[in-house]
Amino acid sequence: MQMFVGGRAAESLSGKRTQIVNPATGNVIDTIPAGTADDVLAAVDAAEADQPKWANISPADKSRILINAAAQIRAEADSLATLLTTEQGKPLREAKDEILGTAHVFEYYASMTGSIRGNAASLPKYGYMNVVRKPIGICGAIVPWNMPAMIFGWKAGAALACGNAVVAKPSDTAPLTILRLAEILVHAGVSGGAMNVVTGSGSVVGDAVVRNADIRHVSFTGSVATGRSVALAAAPALKRLTLELGGNDAFIVAADADIDAAVTGAVRNRFYNCGQVCTSAKRILVDAKVSDEFVRKAKAAIEKLSVGNGLEKVNMGPLNNSDQRDTVASAVDRIVDEGAGTIVCGGKKLEGKGNFYAPTLIADAAPDAVREEIFGPVMPVIVFETLESAIEIANSTPYGLGASIWTKDITTAYTAAEEIRSGVVWVNKHLVLPPEIPFGGTKDSGYGRENGTDFIYEFTEPKSILISI
Ligand code: NDP
Numbered sequence: 001m002q003m004f005v006g007g008r009a010a011e012s013l014s015g016k017r018t019q020i021v022n023p024a025t026g027n028v029i030d031t032i033p034a035g036t037a038d039d040v041l042a043a044v045d046a047a048e049a050d051q052p053k054w055a056n057i058s059p060a061d062k063s064r065i066l067i068n069a070a071a072q073i074r075a076e077a078d079s080l081a082t083l084l085t086t087e088q089g090k091p092l093r094e095a096k097d098e099i100l101g102t103a104h105v106f107e108y109y110a111s112m113t114g115s116i117r118g119n120a121a122s123l124p125k126y127g128y129m130n131v132v133r134k135p136i137g138i139c140g141a142i143v144p145w146n147m148p149a150m151i152f153g154w155k156a157g158a159a160l161a162c163g164n165a166v167v168a169k170p171s172d173t174a175p176l177t178i179l180r181l182a183e184i185l186v187h188a189g190v191s192g193g194a195m196n197v198v199t200g201s202g203s204v205v206g207d208a209v210v211r212n213a214d215i216r217h218v219s220f221t222g223s224v225a226t227g228r229s230v231a232l233a234a235a236p237a238l239k240r241l242t243l244e245l246g247g248n249d250a251f252i253v254a255a256d257a258d259i260d261a262a263v264t265g266a267v268r269n270r271f272y273n274c275g276q277v278c279t280s281a282k283r284i285l286v287d288a289k290v291s292d293e294f295v296r297k298a299k300a301a302i303e304k305l306s307v308g309n310g311l312e313k314v315n316m317g318p319l320n321n322s323d324q325r326d327t328v329a330s331a332v333d334r335i336v337d338e339g340a341g342t343i344v345c346g347g348k349k350l351e352g353k354g355n356f357y358a359p360t361l362i363a364d365a366a367p368d369a370v371r372e373e374i375f376g377p378v379m380p381v382i383v384f385e386t387l388e389s390a391i392e393i394a395n396s397t398p399y400g401l402g403a404s405i406w407t408k409d410i411t412t413a414y415t416a417a418e419e420i421r422s423g424v425v426w427v428n429k430h431l432v433l434p435p436e437i438p439f440g441g442t443k444d445s446g447y448g449r450e451n452g453t454d455f456i457y458e459f460t461e462p463k464s465i466l467i468s469i
Contacts, residue, residue: 001175003033003199004182006046007192012200013038018172023089023318024309024354030087032175035200037208040167043196044214047138047165050193055135055163057191059113062161066110069188073103073181084149084177085310089317089355090273092310102153102181108435108451109157116162116456118463127468133460135163136240140209140218142202142230143178145171145320146276146375152178154435155219156185156195158455165194167215169206173321175199202226213237217459220244221278224398224444242448242458244278244440247401248373250394251281251430252416254387254407255289261428262406263297266379269430271305271316271359275377276324279402279439281430283370284381285390291383295363298379299344302359307350318355319376325355328376332360340369341380367393387412391419400442404430423449 002009012033019028033039057065073080081095088095118131141155148170159166170178175197182197198205210218210233219242220230227245234241251269253262269281286294310317319325329349335341346360357377365380374380384390394403394416404426405416417425423441426432433439438452448458 001030001032001179003035003039004179004186004195004197005039005043006050007186007195009183010042012036013042018199020087020173020176022086023320024311026353030176032179032199035198035205037204039198039200040205040208040212043167043198044138044212046193047167047196048193048214050191051135051137051163051165054160054165054191054194059116062113062163063110065189066106066113066157066160069185069190070103070106070110072184072188073099073106076180076184077103080149080177080180082311083180085317087176088145088148088174089320090310091314091317094273095310098147098150102149105150105153105157105435109161112453113161115453116460127466130465130467132463132465133162133456134463136216136459136461137164138215139164139166139459140212140215141166141168142206142209142218142220142222143168143170144222145174146273146278148174149177149181151221152181154450156182157435158450158459159219160185160190160194162456162459164217164459166196167209168197169202169209170197170199172199172201207233210234210239211237216240217242219448219450219458222246227446240458242440242450243446244448244450245444245446246278246373246375246399247422247441247445248282248371248397248399249279249402249404249422249430250390250420251284252390252394252403252405253284253286253290253294254405254409254412255287256408256412257290257406258408259290259293259297263294263301265406265430267298267301267305270379271302271377272431274316274319274357276320276375277431279424279431279433281404282373283365283393284379285384285393286381287390288383288385291381295344295361295381298381299361302345302361302379305359307356307359309354316359316377319357320355322355324375325349325357328357328374328378331372331374332362332378335362335365335369335380338369341365346377367396371397373399387415391416394420398444401445402426402430402441404428
């Protein structure tokens, strides 16, 4: 595929290309341009030229264009899902959910174009105050490989709804679906230069996006380490940032919970997308009174999961890349070496081609051994004695993205919702994130919010106008 500059397919000025590999087979499925900082400059020039055109389209027309794009995404859902599975690895069913979810994201933003508003007041002695919300101009969108379509939708949908131009940088291991989505947006009517996707490595293209002074806002999703370096690189240009840097979500099962529902929720959640979701249930905290039952039922459910090429009928695919599989394997090996948990099932790489790792259950995990996020198919179960200690463990990591409490007791639910320090708390659910919900974290999970109505504050600049009397 080619990249996408000024609304047109383009090669990199470098003339070089990078291979995209199917994580289930190791086969090369396509190549993409290895972009450079000069390609980012070309995208910024195109964005500067066309952003005013896009901003001046009426809210109703912007809405119609985004709706048409969503309709096209729905029409192509099967082929987009196949493309996504082939480059990212997830099972086709999950890929289709992600594609349809992405269409819904654009529908949501289509419904919001008329709500990009400030406020007004009559100020005696001064006059009329009007605060209007103006587009920022050009927004950078740095997208990871785990949920590429959906996360691109969050960033591009919000930026476009507010009248901004977008320069997106997909991950080098999952750029293809995003390139097709950008093409769909332009065919639906987004002014050409308002939609750019520059492919290439994070250290070259991503860094150029972050440092470019004409890109006034960057929304980044990825690791804490890269997020920190993005924040430092963006500082000289005093650029606004939205950072979503992953999490180590606690999934707390109280003794009074519906254990079958909690087991189903935990297993579905933890192994969804092979465990590679920022707000996946990464630490399962279970009350000692029900922990044996929970582990027994979780083991039975996990052993039923089929693992294989996402294009076949399987429950779980491979990890997206071999580095990721190595990182997960060494995290599990370390827990075993330290005697900080007992492997109940899994705990190893699967033989053969592809980045497969067995779905893994670890019982009696020591809270300190799983303070760092494990971004893969590993479910550590930590046993707790009191709700107070569960909340303390939940809060004991550097992260603060999401958490859930599974209980039938409203006081337990309320206490957990109040005391867990995270951007989202679910009660008897986890990982449900329609675009209507503001999403983002605290502490090392980053700052700023995507979706909900909070996107208006992230993707617009307030301008105060005083009409004096
Ligand atoms: P990174 O944070 O390095 O990558 C995320 C995105 O940032 C990619 O598009 C990447 O491009 C880009 N990028 C990399 N370096 C820079 C830079 N200097 N400036 C600007 N952009 C940059 O994540 P990894 O892919 O290396 O994954 C490592 C870990 O990150 C995972 O194990 C997981 O813990 C976490 N992660 C969290 C995600 C989340 O949803 N919060 C998503 C993915 C990973 P490229 O891919 O081309 O290098």
